[in-house]
Amino acid sequence: MFNRVWLALTGLVLLGGGGTALAAGLFRASRPLVTASTSRWVAAHLWFWPAVAGGSLTVAMLGSAWLAAQWRCRTLRRLAMGDARARTTRMAARVAARAIAADVTSYPGVRRVRTRLSGSARRPAMRVRVMCEADADLGELAWRIRDDAMVRLRTTLNRADLGGVIDFRVKRADRNEDRRVI
Incomplete structure (x- = not known):
């Protein structure tokens, strides 16, 4: 404002x-x-x-x-479960970030995941940075993150307004450097 x-x-x-x-x-x-x-x-x-x-x-x-x-992106420390305007239960945002990181790490082709919750208590946003193998199917990974892991997190937190951005980085097999894909 x-x-x-x-x-x-x-x-x-x-x-x-x-x-x-x-x-x-x-x-x-x-x-x-x-x-x-x-x-x-x-x-x-x-x-x-x-x-x-x-x-x-x-x-x-x-x-x-x-x-x-x-x-500057403000990192969210506490996240309300349910309606952010009401007096609801709050939890540490890192718990939600770790939960989605654990989900995404278990997917095939994923090497490493970093997550961060930013925004405000009323408009939280999850940033998921995924380091993948070179032969990983990015479309399939994006679908699973968006329609599986994020839906499960939204349901658990009772927060339909929780948005997110997925950032893929692919580890190329011929060199030891990263290349940003999306």
């Missing part, structure tokens, strides 16, 4: 500034945007352009920090 408010305010400020500049360019096309007195004032005050540069740099740094904060 907090991010949406800041996005909306930033959008409104930028829209207002762009609309003002467009209107000034359309309706005052015969006159310069900056008057001679404004130009003299800027020339008389040597601090003006460094202040503009400092303000621009500050805005750019704040924007970059905000953007970097959007990329």
